[in-house]
Amino acid sequence: MSEPLIDVRDVWVTMRGHTVLEAVNLSIYPDDFFAIIGPNGGGKTTLLRVILGLLRPCRGEVRFRGGMSNLGYVPQFRTFDFDYPITVREMVISGRLGRISRLPRRYGSLDRERADEALETMGISDLADRQIRDLSGGEQQRAIIARALVGEPNVLLLDEPTVYVDTPTTLQFYEILDQLRERMAIVLVTHDIGVIPDRITRVACLNRRLYTHDSAEITPDMLEAAYHCPVDLIAHGVPHRVFSDHPEEGGEDA
Numbered sequence: 001m002s003e004p005l006i007d008v009r010d011v012w013v014t015m016r017g018h019t020v021l022e023a024v025n026l027s028i029y030p031d032d033f034f035a036i037i038g039p040n041g042g043g044k045t046t047l048l049r050v051i052l053g054l055l056r057p058c059r060g061e062v063r064f065r066g067g068m069s070n071l072g073y074v075p076q077f078r079t080f081d082f083d084y085p086i087t088v089r090e091m092v093i094s095g096r097l098g099r100i101s102r103l104p105r106r107y108g109s110l111d112r113e114r115a116d117e118a119l120e121t122m123g124i125s126d127l128a129d130r131q132i133r134d135l136s137g138g139e140q141q142r143a144i145i146a147r148a149l150v151g152e153p154n155v156l157l158l159d160e161p162t163v164y165v166d167t168p169t170t171l172q173f174y175e176i177l178d179q180l181r182e183r184m185a186i187v188l189v190t191h192d193i194g195v196i197p198d199r200i201t202r203v204a205c206l207n208r209r210l211y212t213h214d215s216a217e218i219t220p221d222m223l224e225a226a227y228h229c230p231v232d233l234i235a236h237g238v239p240h241r242v243f244s245d246h247p248e249e250g251g252e253d254a
């Protein structure tokens with residue numbers, strides 16, 4: 001197996017006396033399409049913040065091969081102010097700011113090139129000069145992913161990327177992720193197990209502790225441990241590939 005790009009080792013986070021992450025261990029490999037699922041408040045965003053270096057764990061550490069600048073982050077949709085007067089191109093290229101150290105900060109031709117490429121990858125080149133507030137939710141979502149891509153990440157971290165998106169747009173979105181997988185590892189966190197695409201390579205359940213399995217299979221045990229209640233996989237429409245045998249169904253397709 002290749003070396004991990006990110007190693008999360010025995011990470012603990014306590015906030016206001018409340019343990020949010022407990023003894024979390026996780027490795028992200030270059031060819032991963034990793035889904036981390038878990039209930040609301042289970043610690044998913046907190047784990048991403050620890051990986052990004054935005055939050056220091058009380059105990060444990062995160063090790064990188066390749067440096068922080070190679071992480072692309074797509075925060076939850078609700079954290080963006082889409083009313084801000086800015087064009088799609090301006091928003092996307094702003095993802096390059098972290099790479100410009102000289103003051104005053106000015107974009108160069110490489111920055112503009114990368115922004116054009118990211119717009120094209122996300123299929124929104126024709127929207128580049130529109131105001132971000134005038135876009136549909138699905139288009140805005142593509143723009144925030146394009147913004148994460150301009151930094152040329154080797155790991156893309158996505159926090160609940162499909163919350164406001166309808167089913168056809170979600171399917172298109174996963175097709176785009178499929179293309180991106182050739183260039184980077186992808187880590188997707190979500191509370192909704194119904195949105196997990198069937199192309200994921202590994203899955204883990206997070207509810208303070210991380211419950212993992214060495215494959216793309218979600219086992220009822222993992223879900224029960226994370227959600228503290230039996231979860232009916234079939235009712236959530238999870239693709240068959242991630243099922244283990246379901247006792248009532250005898251392992252048949254849903």
Ligand SMILES: Nc1ncnc2c1ncn2[C@@H]1O[C@H](COP(=O)(O)OP(=O)(O)OP(=O)(O)O)[C@@H](O)[C@H]1O
Nearest residue numbers: 015016020038039040041042043044045046047191
């Ligand atoms: N700054 C903070 N101060 C105190 N508690 C916090 C803080 N940030 C997060 N928490 C708490 O930590 C827990 C985990 O939050 P987190 O946002 O990581 O969960 P999540 O799994 O991403 O949830 P969701 O699916 O609802 O987005 C929650 O109980 C939350 O209230």
